[in-house]
Amino acid sequence: MKxxxxxxxxxxxxxxxxxxxxxSFDFKDPKGVNAVQFxxxxxxxxxxxxxxxxxGTVSFDPADxxxxxxxxxxxxxxxxxxxxxxxxxxxxxxWLDVATYPEITFTLSSLSDLKSEGNTTSAVANGxxxxxxxxxxxxxxxxxxxxxxALEKRTRPGNKGDLLVVRGxxxxxxxxxxxxxxxxxxxxxxxxxxxxxxxxxxxxx
Amino acid sequence: MPTTPNSTRPSRTRLIFRLLASFCLLFTxxxxxxxxxxxxxxxxxxxxxxxxxxxGIEYVTYDDRFVPGVDWLxxxxxxxxxxxxxxxxxxxxxxx
Numbered sequence: 001m002k003x004x005x006x007x008x009x010x011x012x013x014x015x016x017x018x019x020x021x022x023x024s025f026d027f028k029d030p031k032g033v034n035a036v037q038f039x040x041x042x043x044x045x046x047x048x049x050x051x052x053x054x055x056g057t058v059s060f061d062p063a064d065x066x067x068x069x070x071x072x073x074x075x076x077x078x079x080x081x082x083x084x085x086x087x088x089x090x091x092x093x094x095w096l097d098v099a100t101y102p103e104i105t106f107t108l109s110s111l112s113d114l115k116s117e118g119n120t121t122s123a124v125a126n127g128x129x130x131x132x133x134x135x136x137x138x139x140x141x142x143x144x145x146x147x148x149x150a151l152e153k154r155t156r157p158g159n160k161g162d163l164l165v166v167r168g169x170x171x172x173x174x175x176x177x178x179x180x181x182x183x184x185x186x187x188x189x190x191x192x193x194x195x196x197x198x199x200x201x202x203x204x205x
Numbered sequence: 206m207p208t209t210p211n212s213t214r215p216s217r218t219r220l221i222f223r224l225l226a227s228f229c230l231l232f233t234x235x236x237x238x239x240x241x242x243x244x245x246x247x248x249x250x251x252x253x254x255x256x257x258x259x260x261g262i263e264y265v266t267y268d269d270r271f272v273p274g275v276d277w278l279x280x281x282x283x284x285x286x287x288x289x290x291x292x293x294x295x296x297x298x299x300x301x
Contacts, residue, residue, distance in 0.1 A: 031257070033260070033262050034264075035264055035265065037265070044245055044246060050252075050264075050265050080250070080267070082246075082249070083246050083247060084250070150259055150260075154257075154260070163259070163260060197263065197264065199257070199262060
């Protein structure tokens with residue numbers, strides 16, 4: 001009897017530890033959904049495009065979202081707009097110079113102003129944003145949605161695991177990152193609006 | 206000595222250039238209108254919004270097809286104008 005009670009307590013303790021452990025979410029999405037959308041006002045029409053080469057990992061504890069940490073990386077050469085000549089200009093040396101600066105990264109250092117409701121947490125993500133070799137501290141309002149056991153529905157039967165959806169929207173000034181500072185501002189707005197909607201998966205072993 | 210007015214007939218080259226200008230103008234406008242009369246820049250990949258049902262993420266895929274924009278329209282009209290102006294260099298031939 002004592003043995004069975006001990007075993008029961010031990011298994012409860014182990015389960016508790018497993019639940020409390022932060023999960024590591026991989027943001028390289030096999031379905032190709034992950035992308036950062038960017039938007040700049042321009043002379044004839046707004047320039048809108050996407051950067052689909054998203055990767056990185058985020059450590060998220062559903063029981064303690066404030067402990068979230070991680071890095072999201074975007075491959076600079078995955079930036080495209082609907083006109084290939086414009087895409088070449090955007091990736092070229094005058095603009096993003098993707099050959100020299102192949103990665104755009106956001107490293108999360110802390111979450112503040114957390115508000116949780118069900119599986120969704122709204123917060124301000126504080127961290128460093130690196131673009132074209134320039135790193136700056138930024139704060140981005142984000143929404144984290146934890147979807148337990150949703151990986152199987154999204155991928156294949158038997159692939160157990162959880163999903164973490166991250167949404168956010170923020171703006172940067174291109175001059176802050178050395179992208180044509182003070183140039184062509186009458187043609188292309190100095191402000192770039194970025195919209196993030198990405199999903200990470202944490203398979204269960 | 207009485208003078209008679211000289212009659213002229215259009216140069217064949219002038220006629221060809223003007224026909225080409227008309228065709229170019231017509232083709233440009235009809236093609237642009239037929240492809241949706243897009244008033245932005247030309248596109249060679251067209252964004253198509255998609256929805257991931259499990260996560261609710263709206264994302265974009267691209268269709269590889271050409272949609273002419275106002276740069277196409279301006280180029281076509283410019284070429285037609287150039288052909289028309291060139292036709293003016295070929296004078297009509299007097300019949301007498």
